[in-house]
Amino acid sequence: xxxxxRGLSRGERRRRAEAMLDRVGLSHxxxxxxNQLSGGEQQRVAIARALVTEPAVLLADEPTGNLDxxxxxxxxxxxxxxxxxxxxxxxxxxxxPSVAARARRQVAxxxxxxxxxxxxxxxxxxxxxxxxxxxxxxxxxxxxxxxxxxLTEESVSAGGPS
Numbered sequence: 001x002x003x004x005x006r007g008l009s010r011g012e013r014r015r016r017a018e019a020m021l022d023r024v025g026l027s028h029x030x031x032x033x034x035n036q037l038s039g040g041e042q043q044r045v046a047i048a049r050a051l052v053t054e055p056a057v058l059l060a061d062e063p064t065g066n067l068d069x070x071x072x073x074x075x076x077x078x079x080x081x082x083x084x085x086x087x088x089x090x091x092x093x094x095x096x097p098s099v100a101a102r103a104r105r106q107v108a109x110x111x112x113x114x115x116x117x118x119x120x121x122x123x124x125x126x127x128x129x130x131x132x133x134x135x136x137x138x139x140x141x142x143x144x145x146x147x148x149x150x151l152t153e154e155s156v157s158a159g160g161p162s
Contacts, residue, residue: 013052020048024078040071047078057089058082064099076102 008016021027024044034042043063050058060079064072076099082088092103100106101120108116 016052017048020051021045023051024048025074038071040067040074043067043071043075044078047075051082051088055088057091060090060092062094062096063092064094064096072099 018027018030021030024047026041026044026048029037029041034045037045043066047058047060047063058079063075063079067075079090079092080102083090092099094100103120105117105119107114
């Protein structure tokens with residue numbers, strides 16, 4: 001259980017777990033086993049478990065990959081809310097363009113190399129400045145800002161979904 005290695009008492013770990021289950025809308029399922037939960041519920045439990053330690057950054061690898069559209073939408077909304085309300089930076093890795101489109105920043109990769117790095121038009125103030133190392137969104141080797149046709153975008157949102 002998260003928090004065990006942080007010296008938290010059993011009661012404090014339980015309180016945090018219950019609070020996070022409530023935050024993801026699953027407090028009524030606290031006594032259920034994983035095989036008694038839907039895929040969307042299992043995904044939200046995983047998010048709650050990660051949040052018990054109150055992280056500054058949450059890494060989400062294909063958070064909607066095995067979910068139906070309704071459950072996927074609920075998970076993305078939860079991640080957006082966590083970013084907006086609690087300031088949790090959320091990095092999402094996805095091959096789904098509709099998930100990537102919700103991010104303020106999208107970094108597309110091919111063969112382990114960045115092929116584009118762009119900000120959405122709705123990026124908040126301060127996120128549109130160039131990176132501090134002086135690089136631009138255009139790769140120096142002449143590659144285009146868009147992945148080649150047929151390439152599935154793998155995107156990472158910086159600062160969380162928009």
